[in-house]
Amino acid sequence: MSTLAAIPTPQEQLKFLKQIQQILQSGTFTSTYKFALLMSLVRLAIEQGEDTGSDLTLDYLDIAEKFIDLYWKQSLPFQFNEYDPFVLQQSTGQQAAIINHIRLAQSQFKTLAAVRRDSVFWLKLKKSVATTVKQMPVVYLQNINGQTFEFLYCLADSKQNLVLLPKVMYCLRQFSEIIEELCQKRWIDYIRGNRKNLLVLDGLPDLNEFMFAPSRNQLGQVANVLIDLQQCQCFYCGKSLKNKKYAVDHFIPWSLYPADTGHNFVLADDVCNSQKSNYLASEDFLEQWMIRNQLHNQTIQNEISQLGFLTDIERSHRVAGWAYEQAKENGYLMWRGI
Numbered sequence: 001m002s003t004l005a006a007i008p009t010p011q012e013q014l015k016f017l018k019q020i021q022q023i024l025q026s027g028t029f030t031s032t033y034k035f036a037l038l039m040s041l042v043r044l045a046i047e048q049g050e051d052t053g054s055d056l057t058l059d060y061l062d063i064a065e066k067f068i069d070l071y072w073k074q075s076l077p078f079q080f081n082e083y084d085p086f087v088l089q090q091s092t093g094q095q096a097a098i099i100n101h102i103r104l105a106q107s108q109f110k111t112l113a114a115v116r117r118d119s120v121f122w123l124k125l126k127k128s129v130a131t132t133v134k135q136m137p138v139v140y141l142q143n144i145n146g147q148t149f150e151f152l153y154c155l156a157d158s159k160q161n162l163v164l165l166p167k168v169m170y171c172l173r174q175f176s177e178i179i180e181e182l183c184q185k186r187w188i189d190y191i192r193g194n195r196k197n198l199l200v201l202d203g204l205p206d207l208n209e210f211m212f213a214p215s216r217n218q219l220g221q222v223a224n225v226l227i228d229l230q231q232c233q234c235f236y237c238g239k240s241l242k243n244k245k246y247a248v249d250h251f252i253p254w255s256l257y258p259a260d261t262g263h264n265f266v267l268a269d270d271v272c273n274s275q276k277s278n279y280l281a282s283e284d285f286l287e288q289w290m291i292r293n294q295l296h297n298q299t300i301q302n303e304i305s306q307l308g309f310l311t312d313i314e315r316s317h318r319v320a321g322w323a324y325e326q327a328k329e330n331g332y333l334m335w336r337g338i
């Protein structure tokens, strides 16, 4: 990757955003794959890219992993009222193939972590998802009413790997929150608009929560790991957590980067947790967090990955690097502690 490539001008950046808006507004959507593809590209640009105008080569297996992350929770049957368990229909025709691949995995493994641990099955799953991604959304994402509109990648050059065109990585990193939010909204609209889901929608009061919110089930167990690791002290103010209410906090806020990773969790008392809210913590805390991760990398890797979370210290720190750079450039307010 050449680091000399010029970053896009403000005009080019605006044009990029308009183009994203255009494919989301005018494209035809026979399934939800296109939303998942855009969100995957954003997340991979953050995890694997940098703030330069270079191109970025992405492995289809990595894109497949993001698809599995996005669809895992949405593929779980939803039980409501007197009806049989229902799986959200992600396609206008038959159920989307990727959902069927994931359902098959769910019939054999209890959690995503368990699938990941079976390296043979995991690779097989990623390969089947990658094949669908390559044949469907990668081909159709940049097509509006039969017209091709190649501003993200050039299809002809993306047979082996998907190659983001120069300046695209930069724009995806710059506009990630906007693109994620647009995609989520359009994805939810699609699910609501798909008549095959009519039956279930009354029983799902908060579709957004069901489809995209962090899964709360296992955070209690994460807290049990962290309470020892932090010697029963609040990560931010250091006060004892004994006999106090506390919560697992996403160090890099979920609103900035909506994916759970093991190293991103810290334990905070209720006061710090509610004050920090969706803010980034100031840079002193960033250093403290990185030291914590280095010191306890092994424990986090062993114990939190058991609970079903991806744990990759480098990936987490790259995401943090991106978040703090965004904060600096755009003057985000930070939380300085109490």
Ligand SMILES: [Zn+2]
Residues within 6 Å of the ligand: 234, 235, 236, 237, 238, 239, 268, 269, 271, 272, 273
């Ligand atoms: Zn505190």
